[in-house]
Amino acid sequence: MEDEVEEQSAQVLDPTKFKILPGASEDGSAASFQLMNEDHTLGYSLQYVIMKNPEVEFCGYSIPHPSEPKMNIRIQTYGKISAIDALESGLDNLIDLCDVVEEKFIEQVNSGNYKSEEP
Amino acid sequence: MNRSSEQGPEVTIRRVGREDVDFVVKDMDLALANSFRRVMIGEIPTLAIDLVEIEINTSVLADEFIAHRLGLIPLESTLVDNLLFTRDCDCDQYCDKCSVELMLSARCTTDATMDVYTRDLMVTTVSQYNNYDNNNNNNLGQPICNDQEGKGILICKLRKHQELRLKCVAKKGIAKEHAKWSPTAAMGFEYDPWNKLRHTDYWYEEDANEEWPKSANCDWEEPPRENEPFDYNAKPNQYYFTVESAGSLKQHDIVMRGIDVLQKKLAGIIFELKVLDETSEKSRLDTEFQGTAYGQTPNPEYNWN
Ligand SMILES: [Zn+2]
Numbered sequence: 001m002e003d004e005v006e007e008q009s010a011q012v013l014d015p016t017k018f019k020i021l022p023g024a025s026e027d028g029s030a031a032s033f034q035l036m037n038e039d040h041t042l043g044y045s046l047q048y049v050i051m052k053n054p055e056v057e058f059c060g061y062s063i064p065h066p067s068e069p070k071m072n073i074r075i076q077t078y079g080k081i082s083a084i085d086a087l088e089s090g091l092d093n094l095i096d097l098c099d100v101v102e103e104k105f106i107e108q109v110n111s112g113n114y115k116s117e118e119p
Numbered sequence: 120m121n122r123s124s125e126q127g128p129e130v131t132i133r134r135v136g137r138e139d140v141d142f143v144v145k146d147m148d149l150a151l152a153n154s155f156r157r158v159m160i161g162e163i164p165t166l167a168i169d170l171v172e173i174e175i176n177t178s179v180l181a182d183e184f185i186a187h188r189l190g191l192i193p194l195e196s197t198l199v200d201n202l203l204f205t206r207d208c209d210c211d212q213y214c215d216k217c218s219v220e221l222m223l224s225a226r227c228t229t230d231a232t233m234d235v236y237t238r239d240l241m242v243t244t245v246s247q248y249n250n251y252d253n254n255n256n257n258n259l260g261q262p263i264c265n266d267q268e269g270k271g272i273l274i275c276k277l278r279k280h281q282e283l284r285l286k287c288v289a290k291k292g293i294a295k296e297h298a299k300w301s302p303t304a305a306m307g308f309e310y311d312p313w314n315k316l317r318h319t320d321y322w323y324e325e326d327a328n329e330e331w332p333k334s335a336n337c338d339w340e341e342p343p344r345e346n347e348p349f350d351y352n353a354k355p356n357q358y359y360f361t362v363e364s365a366g367s368l369k370q371h372d373i374v375m376r377g378i379d380v381l382q383k384k385l386a387g388i389i390f391e392l393k394v395l396d397e398t399s400e401k402s403r404l405d406t407e408f409q410g411t412a413y414g415q416t417p418n419p420e421y422n423w424n
Contacts, residue, residue, distance in 0.1 A: 017387070017388070017391050018388060018391040018392065018395065020395075035388065038384070040153075040157065041154050041157040041158055041161075041162065041381070041384075042154070042381075042384055042385070044150040044153060044154065045148075045150045045151045045153075045154040047150070048148050048150035048151070049150075049151075084392065084396075087392070088389060088392055091385045091388055091389050091392075092389070094151070094381075094385050095382050095385050095386065095389075097127065097128070097147075097151060098378045098381055098382045098385075099382075100127040100128055101127075101128050101130060101144065101147070101155070101378060102375060102378040102379075104127075104128065104129060104130035105130045105132075105142070105371075105374055105375065105378075106375070107130075108130050108131065108132040108142070109132065109371055113132070114132040114133060114134060114135055115133065115134045115135070116134065116135040116136070117134075117135070117136045117137060
């Protein structure tokens with residue numbers, strides 16, 4: 001899989017960024033993933049948002065070694081959806097949540113409804 | 120998905136200062152609030168001096184000492200998105216597409232001590248990205264001089280006949296690599312000011328309530344009632360942020376770019392997932408028809424889709 005896909009879109013593709021670790025179940029309802037160059041910033045939020053999904057039985061993340069920039073995330077579902085689908089919807093949900101916060105923040109900035117100190 | 124409220128998180132800006140913004144986010148999970156905090160401190164790209172070529176240094180300070188001080192100077196970074204990271208650039212060390220050059224040249228000729236300030240640093244890159252406005256300092260790489268006199272930060276002092284002449288190369292980077300790239304000078308983050316959740320444990324001699332000052336944010340939440348039983352189901356729900364800019368980015372920019380950085384990370388993973396999906400789908404089909412796809416073996420770990 002490493003050099004199978006060449007850079008074809010505007011987004012730079014990093015084939016080492018994401019991989020599926022050994023230990024996935026036959027039916028795909030449980031799997032572990034490894035993300036390069038990610039840490040608690042993403043891990044904890046992702047774990048939280050994936051666990052919010054009622055189809056997900058378990059989600060946990062770990063950073064196996066502090067000197068390696070790797071983050072592992074394990075997802076087990078009740079079987080109705082695959083672990084990879086749970087991951088994807090978790091990512092989508094987090095993006096939506098960020099959108100809401102950013103929108104509300106900009107709204108607040110524009111409303112000018114706050115105390116301010118003139119420079 | 121289940122959000123704690125239908126509308127999702129609520130944001131209230133309480134105060135905007137010259138370099139800081141103070142806001143409250145409600146109806147959000149601690150995990151995401153902490154992600155925002157972390158990303159604002161550590162992962163927003165800014166510009167900072169990364170390479171220093173010292174031509175003359177006859178000051179009392181050592182070369183590396185001055186180089187370190189220069190690195191920590193906040194540089195105007197609002198337009199930093201126009202620059203590439205050097206690791207993504209075609210050049211060997213640095214070029215116009217991934218860096219901004221600054222010069223410093225100072226020589227003391229009088230008996231009085233000469234002070235060298237950051238305003239003495241001159242941006243020398245004539246970049247297409249710099250919009251040289253006459254009246255503002257929106258130019259990429261311009262040292263931030265927010266003090267009253269507009270001198271900026273004191274870099275070093277020179278005695279008579281001492282001289283400092285050097286060239287700096289400012290590069291784009293993030294604070295995860297070196298703290299000099301952090302856009303935040305301080306990041307306030309608090310939740311549960313009454314400590315109802317018992318996430319912290321106050322050390323005390325006789326009475327913690329007497330000995331510890333109350334947080335200013337206590338006014339924003341109900342104080343605990345006398346002998347209130349501990350609610351083990353309670354979760355933090357309200358977060359108090361104070362983002363103080365170091366100068367390189369405006370405080371509002373830090374918040375918005377922080378969220379953007381987080382979203383880009385997420386989008387990047389979705390993109391990798393899609394590619395993985397496509398390639399495994401392709402290789403699965405290809406194995407059915409003609410063996411292996413492009414001479415690759417399909418990943419046995421991923422054949423259940
Ligand atoms: Zn370059």
